[in-house]
Amino acid sequence: MTNTIEVQAPQERVLLGGLNYNGRADFDYTMTELQQLAIADELAVVGEVRQNLDRVDRATYFGSGKVEEIKGLAQELNATTIVIDDELSPSQIANLEKQTGLHVLDRTELILEIFADRAHTAQAKIQVEIARLQYALPRIHPSANNLDQQRGGGGFKNRGSGETKTELNRRTIRKRISDLQQKLTGSDQVADTQQQRRNESDIPRVALVGYTNAGKSTTMNELLRTFAGEQGTDKQVFEKDMLFATLDTSVRKIVLPQNQRFLLSDTVGFVSHLPHNLIASFNSTLAEAAQADLLIQVIDFSDPNYREMMQTTAETLKEIGIKDIPMIYAFNKADRCENVSYPEIEGHDLTYSAKDSASIKLLAKMITDQIYANYQTVTLLIPFSEARDLAQLTANTKILSQDYTETGTLIEVQLSPRQLQTYQKYQQVSDQN
Ligand SMILES: Nc1nc2c(ncn2[C@@H]2O[C@H](COP(=O)(O)OP(=O)(O)OP(=O)(O)O)[C@@H](O)[C@H]2O)c(=O)[nH]1
Numbered sequence: 001m002t003n004t005i006e007v008q009a010p011q012e013r014v015l016l017g018g019l020n021y022n023g024r025a026d027f028d029y030t031m032t033e034l035q036q037l038a039i040a041d042e043l044a045v046v047g048e049v050r051q052n053l054d055r056v057d058r059a060t061y062f063g064s065g066k067v068e069e070i071k072g073l074a075q076e077l078n079a080t081t082i083v084i085d086d087e088l089s090p091s092q093i094a095n096l097e098k099q100t101g102l103h104v105l106d107r108t109e110l111i112l113e114i115f116a117d118r119a120h121t122a123q124a125k126i127q128v129e130i131a132r133l134q135y136a137l138p139r140i141h142p143s144a145n146n147l148d149q150q151r152g153g154g155g156f157k158n159r160g161s162g163e164t165k166t167e168l169n170r171r172t173i174r175k176r177i178s179d180l181q182q183k184l185t186g187s188d189q190v191a192d193t194q195q196q197r198r199n200e201s202d203i204p205r206v207a208l209v210g211y212t213n214a215g216k217s218t219t220m221n222e223l224l225r226t227f228a229g230e231q232g233t234d235k236q237v238f239e240k241d242m243l244f245a246t247l248d249t250s251v252r253k254i255v256l257p258q259n260q261r262f263l264l265s266d267t268v269g270f271v272s273h274l275p276h277n278l279i280a281s282f283n284s285t286l287a288e289a290a291q292a293d294l295l296i297q298v299i300d301f302s303d304p305n306y307r308e309m310m311q312t313t314a315e316t317l318k319e320i321g322i323k324d325i326p327m328i329y330a331f332n333k334a335d336r337c338e339n340v341s342y343p344e345i346e347g348h349d350l351t352y353s354a355k356d357s358a359s360i361k362l363l364a365k366m367i368t369d370q371i372y373a374n375y376q377t378v379t380l381l382i383p384f385s386e387a388r389d390l391a392q393l394t395a396n397t398k399i400l401s402q403d404y405t406e407t408g409t410l411i412e413v414q415l416s417p418r419q420l421q422t423y424q425k426y427q428q429v430s431d432q433n
């Protein structure tokens with residue numbers, strides 16, 4: 001018998017650094033979040049440095065006294081890196097590295113590292129690489145011919161090693177970005193989602209959104225398990241207790257009793273100050289939510305910072321350009337809260353647990369009540385020559401009655417406002433009054 005001993009790579013020892021300028025109201029919260037992000041990136045947090053200043057020091061970010069303190073603390077605690085709760089300019093990073101002898105990792109680069117680590121599908125990998133190259137671009141010194149000063153171009157995890165031989169200049173990076181963007185537009189996954197969207201254009205669309213690790217994927221899986229029957233189990237999406245478990249968009253069809261159906265999408269979670277480049281390059285992934293008829297914001301109600309997380313979600317949705325879509329606030333993980341009864345509905349709020357079957361059924365009811373609320377019952381006369389439209393309606397809507405006339409098929413059907421626009425041409429005059 002052989003005993004194997006797993007040898008784990010020693011974790012990089014890091015300090016967290018934060019500057020509270022202009023008395024940032026969310027400072028404590030973003031520092032807590034920074035720690036979570038560092039842990040998600042498998043870094044060992046050994047200490048923390050904070051400073052209150054009226055404004056950022058243009059040269060070194062922190063004031064000079066603090067820079068000395070950082071250097072001393074790092075030596076004392078054996079730290080090799082400082083992770084800073086902000087996006088720094090390239091020269092601030094360079095100066096701070098020079099004066100402290102530490103590797104400086106800013107918030108943007110940290111999030112990009114985590115995304116790079118989590119990306120598994122071709123599409124997610126391309127999207128992350130585009131964002132990393134865009135981050136790297138202004139950080140390349142024109143005369144530099146090694147990547148020690150060129151951040152973000154290659155394996156982040158092997159910081160400062162093995163990159164020196166690579167010669168990338170701005171032009172080749174720009175070319176690479178545009179090649180990747182082209183590849184992305186043609187990628188199967190984007191094409192598949194678009195195709196599905198066209199095929200299913202008559203079905204209401206519902207998107208799960210919210211802070212990372214709130215339970216979006218778990219909610220999707222439980223809805224599938226409850227309503228999609230056998231098919232549900234092999235269509236499950238990945239769920240895990242870690243930040244950014246999901247980096248893609250998955251779309252699944254949920255069919256409820258009485259042929260009520262909707263498309264449900266699960267997508268990447270949010271964190272505060274999500275880098276702009278990342279949002280831009282994940283645009284096609286996030287587009288699904290932008291086109292939804294209804295959003296379900298999943299909130300981890302058991303987290304003491306859930307209010308800040310909701311704020312982050314609101315800000316991120318705004319940045320993506322999502323507004324005016326009705327939203328259900330789904331306060332999840334109630335099973336982990338003390339003295340909270342669930343499932344319970346109050347207006348547009350649901351307190352629930354994704355792991356509880358009564359909760360999932362109630363959520364499904366809330367979704368259908370909401371999406372079918374503004375449906376109208378209309379009578380359509382579909383000419384025999386338009387059999388495709390009739391087939392679409394039969395597959396995707398609730399048909400209440402059907403009759404045949406000399407000129408076509410007469411149906412009584414429930415339509416969404418959007419469907420009504422598409423099929424208005426067939427509407428019988430009598431219902432239009
Ligand atoms: N106790 C409890 N745990 C839950 C509940 N819902 C989700 N979880 C757990 O929370 C963790 C995160 O769940 P996910 O569904 O992966 O979260 P997500 O929102 O998809 O996260 P990202 O994809 O990272 O944005 C997992 O370990 C789940 O098992 C719940 O109602 N109760």
Ligand SMILES: [Mg+2]
Pocket residue numbers: 216217218238239245246266267
């Ligand atoms: Mg997920």
